Amino acid sequence: MRIAVVGATGHIGSYLVPSLVRAGHEVVALSRGTRDPYHPDPAWDRVERLVVDRDAEDREGTFGARMADLRADAVVDLVCFTPDSAQQLVDALRGTGTELLHCGTIWVHGPATEVPVHEDGARDAFGDYGTGKAAVERLLLDETRRGGLRSTVLHPGHISGPGWDVINPAGNLDPQVWRRLASGEEVALPHFGLETLHHVHAADVARAFELALEHFDRAVGESFHVVSEAALTLRGYAEAAAAWFGREPRLAFLPWDEFEASAGAEHATATWEHISRSPSMSIEKARSRLGYRPAYSSLRATREAVRWLAAHGRPGLEPDAISALGTFDTTPGHR
Numbered sequence: 001m002r003i004a005v006v007g008a009t010g011h012i013g014s015y016l017v018p019s020l021v022r023a024g025h026e027v028v029a030l031s032r033g034t035r036d037p038y039h040p041d042p043a044w045d046r047v048e049r050l051v052v053d054r055d056a057e058d059r060e061g062t063f064g065a066r067m068a069d070l071r072a073d074a075v076v077d078l079v080c081f082t083p084d085s086a087q088q089l090v091d092a093l094r095g096t097g098t099e100l101l102h103c104g105t106i107w108v109h110g111p112a113t114e115v116p117v118h119e120d121g122a123r124d125a126f127g128d129y130g131t132g133k134a135a136v137e138r139l140l141l142d143e144t145r146r147g148g149l150r151s152t153v154l155h156p157g158h159i160s161g162p163g164w165d166v167i168n169p170a171g172n173l174d175p176q177v178w179r180r181l182a183s184g185e186e187v188a189l190p191h192f193g194l195e196t197l198h199h200v201h202a203a204d205v206a207r208a209f210e211l212a213l214e215h216f217d218r219a220v221g222e223s224f225h226v227v228s229e230a231a232l233t234l235r236g237y238a239e240a241a242a243a244w245f246g247r248e249p250r251l252a253f254l255p256w257d258e259f260e261a262s263a264g265a266e267h268a269t270a271t272w273e274h275i276s277r278s279p280s281m282s283i284e285k286a287r288s289r290l291g292y293r294p295a296y297s298s299l300r301a302t303r304e305a306v307r308w309l310a311a312h313g314r315p316g317l318e319p320d321a322i323s324a325l326g327t328f329d330t331t332p333g334h335r
């Protein structure tokens, strides 16, 4: 197939693009060209790279025509956040035979009634990001139902892996949390530490997109959660992470106001964004329809990410931590 990937050099694309090339597809990778993929891979030499600012072209109204001109069999859209942006692409691709695979987010769901949450669970999103993605999902699936452009929507959880920061057991990106866990210092968690995070390794997200391409007839008109087998509680994650470093967990469970004061406004806001949703999603639909089998548990994905942080000089996570965290083959395709 000829496959265009929009937003191709990020977490997902760094795994997806080389894997599609190795599977024999012709890949066109679009991005603004401000960054390289997270991992070097010789497969990129066989990729057609296009420097495109999708936001700018959306504003000019030229992005849809550009995409239609590529005459791709499938477009994997990793950077679409609003219905207006999605509509331009839909209008341009309708009737061309191109298939559209859109990247959503589990934040299309708000707080859950039953867990794990299934794809037909309420769309009680809050915040611009989740509500925007929910509106895009609705637009694409309605379009498909009406017999227009054929599309599918994949909703990842917290995308994790080697090369970038990972949501820590306090539900934020504060590097001190890892340093404290590694050195056996006390770590503060909000409430009882029983709210949840649902990570997924970027390689598993990439694999889910490949499966949706391979089995598009089973994916079309549907949305799928793409997460690890099971969510983590903050407390369980913190305890496991302390054990990676050979430490007994020392956890302090604080009422929200005290947690907020100890974490500081920036990190507390990130924690709030995560725990006010406390995702715990089912992957049963992706498993049964697409054969999705995540290679990484949440703990394995996060541990690999932390090892990368340690190996790249994250303060407080230097040599001892690296050996404690074990070795991982971070070559894309090796899990």
Ligand SMILES: NC(=O)c1ccc[n+]([C@@H]2O[C@H](COP(=O)([O-])OP(=O)(O)OC[C@H]3O[C@@H](n4cnc5c(N)ncnc54)[C@H](OP(=O)(O)O)[C@@H]3O)[C@@H](O)[C@H]2O)c1
Residues within 6 Å of the ligand: 006, 007, 008, 009, 010, 011, 012, 013, 030, 031, 032, 033, 034, 035, 052, 053, 054, 055, 056, 078, 079, 080, 103, 104, 105, 106, 155, 156, 157, 158, 159, 160
């Ligand atoms: N990160 C998460 O934990 C998470 C969780 C759930 C869902 N998602 C969804 O995942 C998607 C993002 O995928 P990702 O995490 O793989 O991406 P990412 O790591 O954030 O990288 C973004 C990619 O898009 C390119 N890009 C950014 N702005 C662009 C623009 N205006 N025009 C063209 N290219 C642009 C970037 O390269 P340049 O900067 O060079 O353009 C890069 O290749 C989003 O739809 C997001 O909602 C992410």
